[in-house]
Amino acid sequence: MKKCFISTTLFSVIVTILSICMAGTQAFAAPPIKIGALFSVSGPAAFLGEPERNTAQMVVNEINKAGGIKGQKLELVVIDTQGDPAKAVQGANKLIKDDKVVAIIGPSTTGDSMAVIPVVEKAEIPLISCAAGIKITDPIKKWIFKTAQNDALAVARIYEHLNKQKISKIAILTVSDGFGSSGREQLVAHAKAFGMDIISNETYGPKDTDMTAQLTKIRGSSAQAIICWGTNPGPAIVARNVKQLGIKVPLFMSHGVSSKKFIELAGNGAEGIMLPSGRVIVASQIPNTDRQKKALLSYVNSYKKAYKVEGDHFGGHAWDAMMLLKGAIEKAGISPVAIRDQLEKTAKFAGIGGTFNYSAQDHAGLAKDAFVLVEVKNQNWKLVK
Amino acid sequence: MIKEKRQILIFLLFAIIILLVPLFLKGNYFLNVLVFIGINTLLAVALNLLLGYAGQISLGHAAFFGLGAYVSGILTTRYPVDPWLALVIAALCAAALAFVIGFPILKLKGHYLAMATLGFGIIMYIFFNETVDWTGGPSGLSGIPNLRLGPLTFDNDQNNYYLVWMITLGVMLLSINLSHSRIGRALRAINDSEVAARVMGVNARMLKVQIFTVSALISAIAGSLYAHTMMFISPASFGFNFSVELLTMVIIGGLGSIYGSFLGAAILTMLPEFLRVFRDFDIVIYGLMLILITMFMPTGLIGGLEALVKVIVSKIKGSAAKNA
């Protein structure tokens, strides 16, 4: 019994001393500005969440190295949603109630974003989503913004090009997940306006390894072009299958595969494929007169220095979100309401995804010129003028 | 008789603690986690009835969870159905499906049953994903209304906590009662040896289907609660991965133990919080836990806890006897 008593007392004393120390250090340092981040770092959307998380952390580190915002350091609290909307909601709750963040960036996917919207709106904390779904900001919600380009803009880019080539009969092949089904909706919705006739509307599953059945059907139709909408690895398999089946009509992809990985996976099936993309993957080919050139180069170089691989289109969404937030906090301070109001006033911000102009009616901020058309030439991306 | 009293006391203690917790956690985010733990406990108890009591494995239970959520969600968003009515309809739909599927599927045993339920689960998932006009497809279904009870709207953590836990406590009580009843004993007999049970007069086939139906019904209720508290559902939450998570909860907690289901649900819901830094390790840890617990601690953590309590109690009794 004596032994128990002594050890318990000792334990309590140690714990008390440690707590005082920890509390002490907290009290002496100026409290950092807490920014929450919800990214799907693991799970099926890891190709989005990982570069986004890396980019956000890199930007926060850069800001802190330069002394923080008006002397206050930033602290990024990242929560991995694993691509699961339930975990995204849990994460949002933790960030808001436990970590008491002033703003949240992310989530990476449309599904996660839609799930956390009610939570964030209720708590009145500004959220800058990095997901592409048009439903996130349309209908407009007071506290929700986004930096990823709408699918509608990408679709418009492709349709414009097809108009120029006088192609009107098309086949679409979309993946049956959030990204693909959203793309499909937009492709169908805008077809009439651009005079497109979708004569074949096929889908494939995210884990499918063979799309020859769908492509065989398309080969047998009178389609003059094929638009494939998905994220790796599906489109790479589609590209290979197209080559295998000897299909000669032009193949277009979505911005979902605007990364080197796609070219690597598709092998020689990638040659000649065109897709709409943010400028970042052809950063060096962008003319110096382009407003975004400075931001693009700075991002590409910093990311390469920090993580040894090239910064990509997806990480760019997080860059835009963080820089927009930084700008808002610099001008308006750290109260969530002020940050939100300042964000809404954003004008002509030249970011990675495009040039942003927010307003009370538009929380997506981008226009058609956010996308450029690129083509795969010699296993590399080439800007199509 | 003593055993009965003790069971009742333990449950009352548990229920009282659960009901008092929100008073200490006002406005704390952990309350939100506890709501999820409540829903997961409900699901784990449902699976435990099938797996722990009757010994029938199911790798597709997320399907019933999803069915409950989607029926509730669709009825209250696309049609003007009252949320409570939708909950009842969702539960009945799942029960009906389970009843019909139960007869052929429960003829299978062991690995075959596992594969069949796995296949069933994936078919349902594909169904949720592809019927875009009804379920919203992969982008999910949003705008699901909250449940209401008179002046109370269940739209914040505190109210949701009580909503979920009242139902969960009720189901736990019923399950504990079940295990001490004739039906419970019959289920255990089937678990040990179905042939012997049949020889003794147990209508094994019917009983298995009935418990499968009850299990599906409870899972669907959990799904409905989930839909009305989250206000948004998507197929991602109802796939094979979640079925495996449920299985892990039941195994870790302890097969056949209702409190074990709570323990398993609590641990697995909170694990991602503590392992935030080691996020990628979670699949590996689930797999390892399944293997290790099945090999070395088949009664689960509850079994381990009970053994520990016994040791402590006997030590206390022993020193009391010495000092007397």
Next chain:
Amino acid sequence: MDNPSQLVQYVLSGLSNGAIYALIGFGFAIIHNATGILNFAQGEFVMLGGMFTIFILSFFNLPLVPAIVLAIVFSTLVGILFERLAIRPLKNVKPLSLVIITIGASIFIRGAAMLIWGKDTHALPAFSGNAPLYVYGATIMPQHLWIFGITLLIIIANKLFFSYSIIGKAMRACAYNAHAASLVGIDVKIMVLLSFAVSSAIGSMAGIIIAPLTMTSYDVGIMLGIKGFCAVIIGGMSSGLGTVLGGLLLGLLESLGAGYISASYKDAIAFIILLLILFIRPEGLFKQKETQRV
């Protein structure tokens, strides 16, 4: 493009997918016949084959053939380890526990693969180039020929092994009655180990020959495993012709279903077939009904 050549296209891709399912099914059958266990983790060995090969190619810079051989060796080692650590120590466990342990093992192997190799998809170079070949208006890749060829070889090797070699016959003896087999001097423990080794070798081979077409990542094992299981169920758990026919049939039905009914529900078709067979004729389409003594 006319309908007959569309049909030929569907049939060809269905048959090549079916060959893979058959190979994976062999793995299930061999272990089940020797031990009565269904190795839930079979699909993961298929994944390991492809992933190991890619890893060896990039890490050790070996040419393709030695890399493949090494990959099969590594996968077999994992299979043997799995048997020693997770299966052998279990003497008198409930069948339910065995199910859960193999499920846990498959999750563990998949999780470990994700930790070691990441979540990326990787492409394996095709064995003999990418020029499509034309057959009756349909096209296949040279890799498809490799798939058919190697599957045929493995089927023949299987048949010879189990029917004519001592070890093969010993393994079959264990399948019929392990007690009796040990009484006549067969070391059942070694036979079980061997069955796991052979299964993982065949499984990883299947993964390697399909990887150039479908690419591979840490989670390809789940679906392939289930479809392989489907094949072996249709075939009646045989490690011979039955499973081959089962696999081919499954591949064909899947491909035709995707082509003529709906591509989105392709996987659902496979699982509905699985459920129907399990419900109506669990002993498979090609076997006689068995009675069991209780």
